[in-house]
Amino acid sequence: GDSVTQMEGPVTLSEEAFLTINCTYTATGYPSLFWYVQYPGEGLQLLLKATKADDKGSNKGFEATYRKETTSFHLEKGSVQVSDSAVYFCALSDPVNDYKLSFGAGTTVTVRA
Amino acid sequence: DTGVSQDPRHKITKRGQNVTFRCDPISEHNRLYWYRQTLGQGPEFLTYFQNEAQLEKSRLLSDRFSAERPKGSFSTLEIQRTEQGDSAMYLCASSLNYGQGSNQPQHFGDGTRLSIL
Numbered sequence: 001g002d003s004v005t006q007m008e009g010p011v012t013l014s015e016e017a018f019l020t021i022n023c024t025y026t027a028t029g030y031p032s033l034f035w036y037v038q039y040p041g042e043g044l045q046l047l048l049k050a051t052k053a054d055d056k057g058s059n060k061g062f063e064a065t066y067r068k069e070t071t072s073f074h075l076e077k078g079s080v081q082v083s084d085s086a087v088y089f090c091a092l093s094d095p096v097n098d099y100k101l102s103f104g105a106g107t108t109v110t111v112r113a
Numbered sequence: 114d115t116g117v118s119q120d121p122r123h124k125i126t127k128r129g130q131n132v133t134f135r136c137d138p139i140s141e142h143n144r145l146y147w148y149r150q151t152l153g154q155g156p157e158f159l160t161y162f163q164n165e166a167q168l169e170k171s172r173l174l175s176d177r178f179s180a181e182r183p184k185g186s187f188s189t190l191e192i193q194r195t196e197q198g199d200s201a202m203y204l205c206a207s208s209l210n211y212g213q214g215s216n217q218p219q220h221f222g223d224g225t226r227l228s229i230l
Contacts, residue, residue: 004155034218036221042223043117043119043221043222043224044156044206044221046218046219046220089155089156091155093216097169098216099144099146099161099168099169099216100158100169101156101158101219102158103155103156103157104155105153106153106154106155
């Protein structure tokens with residue numbers, strides 16, 4: 001079945017550092033890919049998405065490119081802030097069973113001032 | 114757009130008791146989803162509704178779990194005879210679907226955290 005594998009955390013960075021969180025997926029078709037973020041005490045918020053190969057999703061300085069050849073959707077941000085401290089989840093939905101999101105285990109990111 | 118609302122935020126109960134959670138989706142969204150999230154894991158799909166019809170249930174949804182969306186608006190998730198293993202965060206999400214392949218991203222509520230004593 002469909003699955004998502006994220007790099008394990010926790011990740012601790014200093015402010016203005018570069019952030020990369022790796023995400024690879026297994027799916028039978030051509031899924032849509034998502035990054036969700038969960039701030040402490042809150043629900044998941046959609047951060048960005050991409051629906052086809054080579055699409056780049058971007059939001060709040062974060063970017064991720066849908067790479068079909070490597071089945072990856074790595075999240076990057078050039079200069080993190082303390083407010084980016086959160087848990088980040090990579091997820092996919094396949095075009096046939098589009099009702100269901102399959103999530104990775106999440107990566108906890110802590111940014112220190 | 115007031116977002117997806119869940120109630121209560123926290124529920125503590127004794128093993129064997131029944132609990133019910135409520136979810137109010139974004140008003141124009143026709144799909145509503147329930148997920149379960151345990152500590153250190155990503156959410157796992159439980160079930161979803163298209164309007165008032167429950168169209169899919171995960172094998173994670175044992176017969177002690179039941180979900181309803183009677184008028185195609187709010188939904189309830191009931192767990193009967195709760196067990197220790199039911200302790201988790203229960204997340205509700207909603208989305209707008211125009212038809213096959215046109216599902217819009219899911220928007221999540223803040224969840225209901227269930228603790229079984």
